[in-house]
Amino acid sequence: MADFQFSLDQLFRQPVIKITNDLLPMGTVLGRNQHCKVIAQVSEILNVMGVLSAHAQDLRSPVTTAGRVREAPNQYVYLLANVRRGRRGQVCGMLKVGLKQLFLFDVNGAMRNVSQAPSILDFYVHESCQRTGQGKRLFEYMLADMGWSAVQCAIDRPSGKMAGFMNKHYQLERSVPQSNHFVIYQGFFEANHILV
Ligand code: ACO
Incomplete structure (x- = not known):
């Protein structure tokens, strides 16, 4: 798990939190003087998890940084933590999603x-807890929160x-073959109510 030098109690009132481009956990009521501290903590978590994710995927630079999240109002980051009240917390997963304009081939080879x-x-998901169901837990939380189904999703450069x-x-x-680095699965267009 990724350890941080601060307690995660204030950030994680529940195991999964959603971060928007204000770099604050959605739905959490904070006092005015707490904003700067929380934004700094969220930024540190996003930057650390972004680097770990990039390493795990052999990417040259992180896809997720606090700066990038701040600049993307259509993107959301879900963070999963192992919170132990009164002790330093550990973050074990990160999932960034968003709504993107994509040019995609449909099953008939027509560009949409x-x-x-x-x-x-x-x-x-941190190496120490991969293959223990944490990824599924985070992904399911996101699907329910966004109101999406798995087949509706386009995946940017999926790893093995x-x-x-x-x-x-x-x-x-x-999958439906594409010319870009996104992968979509058969059923994508139907699930997104696009006639093919
Ligand atoms: N080798 C092969 N398949 C794996 C591996 C692995 N080392 N780890 C997870 N999986 C797949 C398998 O299907 C596995 O089922 P199995 O153990 O029965 O074979 C299943 O995921 C396990 O499901 P969870 O435990 O819910 O998933 P996990 O917590 O491991 O999270 C994730 C999945 C996020 C892909 C994680 O393995 C990870 O972080 N990998 C490294 C980074 C990565 O590849 N991220 C995705 C890049 S694509 C993108 O970011 C858009």
Whole structure:
């Protein structure tokens, strides 16, 4: 797990929190003088988890940084923590999603402009707790919160582990070939109410 030198009690009132571009946990009521401290803590978590995710995926630079989240009003980051009241906390997962305009081939090979495609942009569970169901827990939380289904999602450069994850938990394996780095599965257009 990723350790931080501060207590996560104030940030994580529940195991999963959602961060928006104000870099604050959504739905958490904070006193005015707490904002700066919480934003600094959230920024540190996003920057650390972004670097760990990039390493895990062999990417040259992180997809997720506090600066990038701040600049993207259509993107959300879900963080999963192991909170132990009164002690330093550990963050074990991060999932960044958003609505993106994507040009995608449909099953007939026709190019479609999908203006608000539900997209999985960065997903990482710490090595110490991979394959223990934490990824599924985080992903399911996000789906329920966003009101999405798994087949509705376009995935940005899925790794082998991600492909295995989608197959195991959502029986999604057959993709629709694309010319960009996004992967969509058969059923994507129907699930997004796009006639093909
Ligand atoms: N090798 C192969 N498949 C794996 C592995 C692995 N090392 N780890 C997870 N999986 C897949 C398998 O299908 C596995 O099922 P199995 O153990 O029965 O084979 C399933 O995921 C496990 O499900 P969870 O425990 O719920 O998932 P986990 O907590 O491991 O999180 C995740 C999945 C996020 C992909 C995690 O493995 C991870 O962080 N990997 C490294 C970074 C990465 O590849 N991120 C996704 C990149 S794509 C993107 O970000 C848009």
